């Protein structure tokens with residue numbers, strides 16, 4: 534299994550290099566040269582299998598044989614033993630043919646833990662295999678990635694983690710999850726700007742070849758292929774539980790950077806019977822607009838009560854464009870250039886049509902989010918967080934075009950993480966609440982920087998010396 538860049542100007546690379554480099558050297562995103570596949574029998578065998586076994590079967594297909602089964606199993610077993618539910622990502626029935634896939638049972642209560650807990654162990658193994666002295670991870674976060682990364686990498690020798698988050702635009706719980714770990718290898722940096730500014734800063738650091746080498750810079754944003762790989766597992770687990778390969782399933786995914794839903798697309802390409810992938814966005818609805826008229830045009834970011842999806846530039850969308858263009862990297866380069874220079878690009882009718890045959894998009898505004906939280910609690914007795922509520926709202930809207938098959942809405946965060954949208958009657962005092970109460974009283978450690986590459990560079994160099 535080799536990986537190629539969406540921009541076609543970087544050498545093919547093996548899994549380990551892809552894992553450790555994050556972004557390809559030509560600025561593109563890595564994709565497997567060809568998708569592996571699941572046989573019907575294999576999918577059937579997953580129906581009652583433990584999560585870690587399905588994870589091993591999926592991950593093994595993406596990692597070449599230079600990594601032993603034992604190395605992969607150790608990473609996987611370690612990663613998922615940190616989850617507080619034996620099923621790791623349990624399914625919960627909301628209504629007939631409507632399920633929530635709970636992805637928030639990890640240490641920081643968002644779906645980011647599913648990939649990050651595995652990624653940190655893969656990193657440690659890769660560095661050991663290479664006898665490497667160490668790496669510097671710089672990552673932008675809209676709130677949850679940073680917390681998941683800091684908790685996954687804290688205390689790991691030789692790995693320094695710097696998390697950039699938009700100052701004042703994340704929830705207090707999200708902030709405290711990043712500012713309370715006292716380990717000296719993890720650092721939270723509040724950037725004066727939006728998530729897109731943070732992401733742009735990270736991209737600028739990566740584009741600086743000398744800084745990249747000096748710090749052995751690497752990324753764990755969802756542009757890192759290994760995260761997409763780790764996220765394919767729960768689609769397979771859920772579909773198999775609901776009767777795949779005999780019964781096809783529809784998934785609805787609260788979407789920001791297009792990483793999570795792209796993992797669903799990968800599963801479909803690998804033969805998992807998925808009828809439709811529903812893209813659910815909040816008022817930052819660039820993808821909904823693109824589906825309507827084929828024009829990809831980022832606007833200014835709107836702050837919403839579902840902040841982890843307050844994103845306009847959906848980085849992983851580049852992977853889908855590469856696919857829809859028959860893996861033509863020339864077109865991808867062209868579009869990215871137009872986006873940089875003109876602020877938008879237009880997708881022709883043919884790729885738009887193939888995109889619409891797989892995906893459908895919808896959005897939820899603030900009042901629809903609040904309304905959904907309330908009705909889901911009243912009708913189903915289940916409390917959901919605002920991101921999951923976006924998914925439910927859109928999932929119900931789009932179910933009209935496919936109501937025959939089970940629909941699975943990805944529940945991407947625990948409601949305790951977003952206290953502002955909780956209903957008074959649902960503050961339950963479960964495990965997540967207890968752990969969150971703890972961090973509310975701990976001292977915070979953070980740095981504030983302007984959205985300036987130069988200042989960030991100085992900061993990184995000082996801290997990694």
Ligand SMILES: *Cc1c(COP(=O)(O)O)cnc(C)c1O
Pocket residue numbers: 643644645677678755787788789790791792793794841842920945946
């Ligand atoms: C990151 C995040 C999302 C968006 O996921 P993408 O992979 O960026 O599309 C949705 N909900 C929550 C709670 C998140 O943390």
